[in-house]
Amino acid sequence: MAVDPLIELRDVNKYYGKLHVLQNINLTVGRGEVVVVIGPSGSGKSTLCRTINRLETIESGHIIIDGRPLPEEGKGLAQLRAEVGMVFQSFNLFAHKTVLANVSLAPLKVRKRKKDECDARSRELLERVGLASQADKFPAQLSGGQQQRVAIARALAMDPKALLFDEPTSALDPEMINEVLEVMQQLARDGMTMVVVTHEMGFARSAANRVVFMADGRIVEDRTPEAFFTAPESERAKDFLSKILKH
Ligand SMILES: Nc1ncnc2c1ncn2[C@@H]1O[C@H](COP(=O)(O)OP(=O)(O)OP(=O)(O)O)[C@@H](O)[C@H]1O
Numbered sequence: 001m002a003v004d005p006l007i008e009l010r011d012v013n014k015y016y017g018k019l020h021v022l023q024n025i026n027l028t029v030g031r032g033e034v035v036v037v038i039g040p041s042g043s044g045k046s047t048l049c050r051t052i053n054r055l056e057t058i059e060s061g062h063i064i065i066d067g068r069p070l071p072e073e074g075k076g077l078a079q080l081r082a083e084v085g086m087v088f089q090s091f092n093l094f095a096h097k098t099v100l101a102n103v104s105l106a107p108l109k110v111r112k113r114k115k116d117e118c119d120a121r122s123r124e125l126l127e128r129v130g131l132a133s134q135a136d137k138f139p140a141q142l143s144g145g146q147q148q149r150v151a152i153a154r155a156l157a158m159d160p161k162a163l164l165f166d167e168p169t170s171a172l173d174p175e176m177i178n179e180v181l182e183v184m185q186q187l188a189r190d191g192m193t194m195v196v197v198t199h200e201m202g203f204a205r206s207a208a209n210r211v212v213f214m215a216d217g218r219i220v221e222d223r224t225p226e227a228f229f230t231a232p233e234s235e236r237a238k239d240f241l242s243k244i245l246k247h
């Protein structure tokens with residue numbers, strides 16, 4: 001497959017004090033590609049996501065988004081960060097703002113678009129995540145699955161080039177997991193470039209172009225889901241899979 005790289009990490013190293021949390025990470029995510037990141041707790045998955053849009057600094061290496069190196073700071077950084085949306089395990093919606101206002105907030109403030117335009121676009125996005133009828137409610141009036149779908153709509157409101165998801169369904173009750181995964185599946189089909197940290201192996205199998213397996217701050221395997229799940233190469237991955245697939 002000819003890869004048109006949208007996100008590139010080259011020889012990225014990050015430390016927390018003495019802990020070498022990301023060790024020589026090389027990762028390319030092509031435009032329209034879905035990469036699922038899995039691995040044991042503490043292996044560096046969240047840190048990887050956070051470095052991609054520079055919520056965390058790195059000690060060495062390069063992060064390139066759509067052909068442009070991520071700047072260290074300043075206006076360029078804010079702009080590039082807006083190009084890569086992030087969805088967290090905890091939805092982080094503003095409790096005192098309506099669903100609609102939550103989705104419109106960033107384009108209003110950061111992009112300085114007109115309120116009517118923002119709200120119209122937000123309603124379209126809420127429709128896309130199946131929440132058109134909930135626009136005027138407050139987050140506390142929604143289920144966890146609905147709140148997470150609002151968080152996805154909010155990330156989309158900035159028209160990002162890529163979306164990062166860090167365990168987006170881990171805080172949800174089981175019956176709400178699928179409604180969120182379905183929205184993510186649809187985004188994948190629509191061609192959104194996505195990096196998804198998740199333990200949902202069904203999603204990895206059906207939506208991912210590649211599975212990246214991390215252990216101890218390193219990328220140990222980077223392969224198609226088919227290859228990874230049927231024939232993991234490393235002992236770490238075999239061990240990890242045998243544990244999670246038992247549940
Ligand atoms: N702000 C921080 N300061 C110091 N150490 C940190 C910090 N954040 C994470 N770490 C450490 O870095 C390592 C990687 O953490 P990270 O959160 O990236 O792992 P993870 O793979 O996302 O784990 P989990 O599956 O539990 O979410 C862990 O050992 C963690 O304790």
Ligand SMILES: [Mg+2]
Nearest residue numbers: 045046047166
């Ligand atoms: Mg994590």
